[in-house]
Amino acid sequence: MSGLIGFIVWIVIGGLAGWVASLIMKTDAQQGVLMNVVVGIVGGLIGGFVLRLFGFSSGGHIVWTFLTSVIGAVALIWLVRAVSGRSV
Numbered sequence: 001m002s003g004l005i006g007f008i009v010w011i012v013i014g015g016l017a018g019w020v021a022s023l024i025m026k027t028d029a030q031q032g033v034l035m036n037v038v039v040g041i042v043g044g045l046i047g048g049f050v051l052r053l054f055g056f057s058s059g060g061h062i063v064w065t066f067l068t069s070v071i072g073a074v075a076l077i078w079l080v081r082a083v084s085g086r087s088v
Helices: 002-024 033-053 062-084
Strands: none
Touching: 002 033, 002 062, 033 062
16 A cells, blocks of 8 residues: 555655746646646656765655755756757
8 A cells, every 4th residue: 555655645746846847947837737747757757866976865855855856847847948949
């Protein structure tokens, strides 16, 4: 059961992080709920990867995990804009 709860928490944090990132990057009107979740989860993976490159970790703390996901999601939206020349 804890695996299912962990998965649900992962989806919720990803969705919230993607939504906050879309507000920061002003793409909220263009993204739906599913895209916010995807951007937040991928952003979390990017943020966690970059933290580990510099020898840091979120330590599993939910606040740091959320902030890492938001920063990674903002970076992802920025990167997509830079590469494609358009909004996400």
